[in-house]
Amino acid sequence: MSTTTPAVHGLRTGGQRYKISVIDGPNVSNLARRNKRMYGPHVSAEALGRFAKDWGDRLGVDVERFLSNHEGDILEYIHESGDRVDGYIVNPAGLTTTSDMVPFALYDTGKPVIEVHFANIKAAASTARGPVYGPRESTFTPFVAGQFMGMREYSYAGALLSLVLALDDDTFLGAASE
Numbered sequence: 045m046s047t048t049t050p051a052v053h054g055l056r057t058g059g060q061r062y063k064i065s066v067i068d069g070p071n072v073s074n075l076a077r078r079n080k081r082m083y084g085p086h087v088s089a090e091a092l093g094r095f096a097k098d099w100g101d102r103l104g105v106d107v108e109r110f111l112s113n114h115e116g117d118i119l120e121y122i123h124e125s126g127d128r129v130d131g132y133i134v135n136p137a138g139l140t141t142t143s144d145m146v147p148f149a150l151y152d153t154g155k156p157v158i159e160v161h162f163a164n165i166k167a168a169a170s171t172a173r174g175p176v177y178g179p180r181e182s183t184f185t186p187f188v189a190g191q192f193m194g195m196r197e198y199s200y201a202g203a204l205l206s207l208v209l210a211l212d213d214d215t216f217l218g219a220a221s222e
């Protein structure tokens with residue numbers, strides 16, 4: 045996974061150093077041993093965390109990464125961080141189809157949330173970026189501002205860029221309450 049660091053903050057319309065939380069759910073800790081087609085040949089949980097932080101640096105924001113295999117710990121983290129982070133990027137991973145409490149907790153923070161997946165979770169198993177076990181229905185999607193999927197680790201880079209541009213745009217969050 046490449047971590048070259050030319051700055052990309054020249055793309056932004058603002059200069060605030062936001063705090064962005066990146067949450068990785070169950071089984072992301074085991075990334076290095078998972079399916080290479082879905083997750084890529086060179087990825088590990090640690091490298092993924094570095095990749096997200098590096099993109100944060102390049103965008104001029106702080107990335108706080110929270111990785112856990114336990115739904116309750118993820119819930120506690122969201123409750124604890126809601127007032128001090130500006131937005132969330134979440135890969136629900138093993139909680140994608142089962143969690144009720146985590147999407148609600150994220151929604152209740154009132155902060156923008158982007159859902160990410162390495163695979164395109166809506167695509168057939170026979171397709172290049174579809175999950176090897178077939179399409180999945182996420183319980184998170186109805187609660188989030190947007191979604192990046194199918195782009196392997198680049199889903200995280202796309203989500204970070206998009207979230208930071210949206211935070212710089214003062215019409216973005218207000219648009220929901222019209």
Ligand SMILES: O=C1C[C@@](O)(C(=O)O)C[C@@H](O)[C@@H]1O
Binds near residue numbers: 136
């Ligand atoms: O653990 C994961 C990883 C995943 O969220 C992804 O990033 O592609 C897709 C989920 O269906 C799966 O359970």
